[in-house]
Amino acid sequence: xxxxxxxxxxxxxxxxxxxxxxxxxxxxxxxxxxxxxxxxxxxxxxxxxxxxxxxxxxxxxxxxxxxxxxxxxxxxxxxxxxxxxxxxxxxxxxxxxxxxxxxxxxxxxxxxxxxxxxxxxxxxxxxxxxxxxxxxxxxxxxxxxxxxxxxxxxxxxxxxxxxxxxxxxxxxxxxxxxxxxxxxxxxxxxxxxxxxxxxxxxxxxxxxxxxxxxxxxxxxxxxxxxxxxxxxxxxxxxxxxxxxxxxxxxxxxxxxxxxxxxxxxxxxxxxxxxxxxxxxxxxxxxxxxxxxxxxxxxxxxxxxxxxxxxxxxxxxxx
Ligand code: CP
Ligand code: NVA
Numbered sequence: 316x317x318x319x320x321x322x323x324x325x326x327x328x329x330x331x332x333x334x335x336x337x338x339x340x341x342x343x344x345x346x347x348x349x350x351x352x353x354x355x356x357x358x359x360x361x362x363x364x365x366x367x368x369x370x371x372x373x374x375x376x377x378x379x380x381x382x383x384x385x386x387x388x389x390x391x392x393x394x395x396x397x398x399x400x401x402x403x404x405x406x407x408x409x410x411x412x413x414x415x416x417x418x419x420x421x422x423x424x425x426x427x428x429x430x431x432x433x434x435x436x437x438x439x440x441x442x443x444x445x446x447x448x449x450x451x452x453x454x455x456x457x458x459x460x461x462x463x464x465x466x467x468x469x470x471x472x473x474x475x476x477x478x479x480x481x482x483x484x485x486x487x488x489x490x491x492x493x494x495x496x497x498x499x500x501x502x503x504x505x506x507x508x509x510x511x512x513x514x515x516x517x518x519x520x521x522x523x524x525x526x527x528x529x530x531x532x533x534x535x536x537x538x539x540x541x542x543x544x545x546x547x548x549x550x551x552x553x554x555x556x557x558x559x560x561x562x563x564x565x566x567x568x569x570x571x572x573x574x575x576x577x578x579x580x581x582x583x584x585x586x587x588x589x590x591x592x593x594x595x596x597x598x599x600x601x602x603x604x605x606x607x608x609x610x611x612x613x614x615x616x617x618x619x620x621x622x623x624x625x626x627x628x629x630x631x632x633x
Pocket of ligand 1: 377
């Protein structure tokens with residue numbers, strides 16, 4: 316199994332991967348998932364031997380932090396937890412922080428607000444691998460887990476259609492990238508003023524393979540009619556808490572409930588990156604339904620991130 320490094324040193328966006336990199340990442344992820352029960356006997360158990368991976372989280376996290384920490388340890392590497400107040404431009408410029416870390420660690424996993432900060436970090440340190448663990452704009456590691464889950468469910472994913480219902484946010488942007496790259500059609504429906512950003516729509520045209528299309532809708536039932544999977548995310552993302560009440564009202568017609576799922580293809584999957592808010596973006600019934608794959612998505616975070624770390628760090632020595 317080849318773990319050849321992608322052309323780009325960082326993973327700030329799904330679009331840092333070529334389609335072939337994405338395919339390879341999913342293949343490696345499937346292998347490491349199958350091999351996990353082998354523990355220290357797994358073929359990848361020593362892939363990060365002698366490597367240090369720093370973690371820097373400026374926003375809350377359950378899944379991303381836990382799965383990255385477990386991934387590094389299960390690959391034989393070492394985790395370095397950083398304090399965000401010491402490392403994101405408050406005490407010294409971001410570029411200085413990056414150039415310090417580059418001398419000590421091989422890779423850094425960052426969750427912050429601005430995508431620009433990540434780009435600055437990555438540009439300042441040519442030998443440091445930077446992984447986006449969520450910004451306001453993108454959540455590429457989530458999208459890797461999402462498409463692995465779809466592959467597991469469907470086998471052949473080309474030509475299927477996913478509808479994303481809700482805020483045109485970080486999760487939506489990365490999902491659009493990853494689905495289109497694999498030939499999956501994607502529908503996005505959002506309230507007026509909360510649509511996918513224009514830059515993401517433009518990038519989608521470049522990302523699409525195998526004739527896959529992005530279609531934008533204004534009515535949730537139109538977007539979901541006949542689709543193979545329905546995806547939603549919180550109405551209020553981290554950092555937007557002051558808008559929560561207003562958003563609850565604006566997004567109310569975009570709740571994923573039994574009535575909406577009924578217009579999708581029979582047996583359509585329900586997907587959510589989590590954390591979920593029952594009674595808001597999704598009802599308890601849909602969340603707990605037989606076709607809900609939300610915990611598969613959460614589990615797959617671990618496997619895709621192991622694959623990503625081994626790809627980015629293969630052949631790179633300090
Ligand atoms: N889905 C996801 O990224 O979860 P956390 O915010 O808990 O990391
Ligand atoms: N859109 C959400 C995703 C959380 C994983 C947020 O940014 O808070």
